[in-house]
Amino acid sequence: MKFIKYLFFGCILSIYGICNADLLEDRSNVLRVGTTGDYAPISFFDEQGKLQGFAIDMAKALGKHLNKDIKFVRTSWPTLSQDLKANKFDIAMGGITYTPARAKDFLLTSKVIDNGKVALVRCEYVENYLSEESINQASVRVVVNPGGTNEKFVKSRLLQSQVITASDNYVPFSMLLSNKADVMVTDLIEARYQSRLHMGKLCVANSTPFAGTSSYKVYMTPKTNHNLLNNVNEWLNETDIESIAKKWKIDP
Structure with a gap:
């Protein structure tokens, strides 16, 4: 037993x-x-x-x-x-x-x-993209990396922009530098890092995150x-x- x-x-x-x-x-x-x-x-x-x-x-x-x-x-x-x-x-x-x-x-x-979402752009055009409204235009090419919150933001809020989906998270920066895209919406952390990496070429357009994106x-x-x-x-x-x-x- x-x-x-x-x-x-x-x-x-x-x-x-x-x-x-x-x-x-x-x-x-x-x-x-x-x-x-x-x-x-x-x-x-x-x-x-x-x-x-x-x-x-x-x-x-x-x-x-x-x-x-x-x-x-x-x-x-x-x-x-x-x-x-x-x-x-x-x-x-x-x-x-x-x-x-x-x-x-x-x-x-x-x-x-x-963190929060901001716009990364070529420095010479930073004055053109100081607000979400100025980016959400049919003439603006917005490149986005797939699968994360960047993509969700772009596809839910930038409905008028020309959205280009990149193959991975590295492509958007080269597209900005080569003038194949105008804006990348990304995290403030990443945007500031890339602006330092490409000093004088890539700049953060908005000093504070887009409304509702503080995270x-x-x-x-x-x-x-x-x-x-x-x-x-x-x-x-x-x-x-x-x-x-x-x-x-x-x-x-």
Whole structure:
């Protein structure tokens, strides 16, 4: 009878262990971090092909806090949510903006850094694009990277503009520089970085984000992993985010 009793409770514990993703995650000494690698200065590859940026440093710091090794997994903006749901990684870290849709499907951390949408343009024409109204014109060519909040903004608000969908997140900047597009609407963080990278060629047109676009960046975990979420939020509350942001000249 005792054997049957222990066997019964053993089965219950086994089923509970399979169902409880938090316990399964805690047994691993590796934290898989999904990132796009195309969003400087948050997550990008340098000229030598090394993955770096604000989110990469943050992930490494998180790994030390959790006493886990970090394994970076490449994803993309169009497939980010699908890849996380498919368990290709444990947490998504990068230029991820808080949205109600993401909050519905995933667990989102507390705020990492503030942000908002602005227009990036060629410097000589910056006076032409100081407002959303001046951009939302049939003569204005707006290039957008696919799969994220930039695309949602452009396709929901710039209904009069000529919208050009780029193949990836690198193309819009070269299109602006080569006069194949007039405006890119993107995050203030990325726009300021690109304006410094292309000093005197690319400029941020609006000094404050477009109305209704003030937002903040978060990290994203599956709905099942409350334990990881709590640990990340605890770490965010303790870590010196500002110093890492300053290293990458993030000043939103």
